[in-house]
Amino acid sequence: MSQVAEYALALGDDALITAQRLAEWSARAPEMELDIALSNVALDQLGVARLALTYAAETLGGDEDTLAYLRSDHEFRNCLLVELPNAGPTAEPAAPGDFGVTMARLFLLAAYQLPVYDWLADHGADERLADIAAKARKESAYHLDLASMWTVRLGDGTDESHERMQSALDELWPYTHELFEPSGDAAPEPAALQARWLQIVEPVLAQATLTRPADGWAPSGGRSGRHTEHLSRLLAEMQVVHRAHPGARW
Amino acid sequence: MSDWPLWEVFVRPRRGLAHTHVGSLHAPDAQVALHNARDVYTRRQEGLSIWVVPASTIVASSPDEKDQFFDPAGDKVYRHPTFYDVPEGAKHL
Numbered sequence: 001m002s003q004v005a006e007y008a009l010a011l012g013d014d015a016l017i018t019a020q021r022l023a024e025w026s027a028r029a030p031e032m033e034l035d036i037a038l039s040n041v042a043l044d045q046l047g048v049a050r051l052a053l054t055y056a057a058e059t060l061g062g063d064e065d066t067l068a069y070l071r072s073d074h075e076f077r078n079c080l081l082v083e084l085p086n087a088g089p090t091a092e093p094a095a096p097g098d099f100g101v102t103m104a105r106l107f108l109l110a111a112y113q114l115p116v117y118d119w120l121a122d123h124g125a126d127e128r129l130a131d132i133a134a135k136a137r138k139e140s141a142y143h144l145d146l147a148s149m150w151t152v153r154l155g156d157g158t159d160e161s162h163e164r165m166q167s168a169l170d171e172l173w174p175y176t177h178e179l180f181e182p183s184g185d186a187a188p189e190p191a192a193l194q195a196r197w198l199q200i201v202e203p204v205l206a207q208a209t210l211t212r213p214a215d216g217w218a219p220s221g222g223r224s225g226r227h228t229e230h231l232s233r234l235l236a237e238m239q240v241v242h243r244a245h246p247g248a249r250w
Numbered sequence: 251m252s253d254w255p256l257w258e259v260f261v262r263p264r265r266g267l268a269h270t271h272v273g274s275l276h277a278p279d280a281q282v283a284l285h286n287a288r289d290v291y292t293r294r295q296e297g298l299s300i301w302v303v304p305a306s307t308i309v310a311s312s313p314d315e316k317d318q319f320f321d322p323a324g325d326k327v328y329r330h331p332t333f334y335d336v337p338e339g340a341k342h343l
Contacts, residue, residue, distance in 0.1 A: 036290050
């Protein structure tokens with residue numbers, strides 16, 4: 001498999017699974033305005049997923065739909081961070097979403113996606129990935145802005161919101177290490193990317209009066225198809241209609 | 251349902267036009283209000299610029315004052331620019 005197609009698959013799967021997780025908030029967000037905001041972000045991510053998976057499919061075979069709906073969990077290449085439930089990695093499977101966890105995750109993810117897209121658009125060798133990234137980076141900049149805003153408000157909010165935001169951050173932090181594993185020549189250099197990521201993340205955490213968790217345990221495996229059980233549940237819901245009615249059209 | 255204060259949203263659709271009231275929303279502070287306005291009211295490229303104004307700061311005329319405020323203008327036709335000839339070729343009047 002070419003490195004470019006593999007990387008397009010990783011980026012596309014990150015976006016697709018993020019879109020699915022955010023869509024779980026539809027009609028359930030804490031406020032109507034946030035419901036629309038989260039749906040907008042979900043649709044942005046879905047748009048990137050469609051472009052990236054369509055591109056990957058040119059090498060891997062099939063199309064965006066077969067990649068999204070007919071692969072099983074071990075064939076997905078998203079990072080573990082995006083598949084964790086909206087209530088956090090240690091929550092019960094059916095637990096209702098936690099807005100703090102959702103925003104902390106979006107913040108950590110957007111702080112990674114934006115510099116990745118920037119690098120691909122400005123320095124990437126592959127023209128198609130550069131085009132996708134050039135479209136995605138404006139959306140990603142907004143996601144980062146939105147998630148930073150809420151991270152600061154919840155972190156530097158009430159005692160309860162601070163405590164919950166800190167615990168969300170502590171639970172999610174280990175999963176960020178996987179974002180900076182080597183992904184081949186089509187991807188930005190991991191150490192530089194991580195430095196850029198920290199440049200974005202640390203000032204916001206400081207403003208949010210949140211403590212940057214220590215680096216330690218680093219779960220990984222998503223990029224090679226070894227996922228948590230959470231992905232299986234997510235895919236069951238995302239793929240059930242397509243699998244029950246193959247080839248169905250409106 | 252929301253504990254958050256109400257904000258009125260004004261969007262300027264194009265360069266050269268004035269901001270127009272498009273609706274309202276709830277938000278805890280001005281920056282969130284601006285983001286919410288972007289997400290709720292400019293999803294289909296409706297705007298180039300957004301104003302958000304706390305609804306509580308708007309001073310409105312009272313319906314009780316309708317007679318004294320507006321009715322006196324009803325019979326003053328001379329306030330309308332209809333008493334002169336429009337020169338040949340003048341456009342956009």
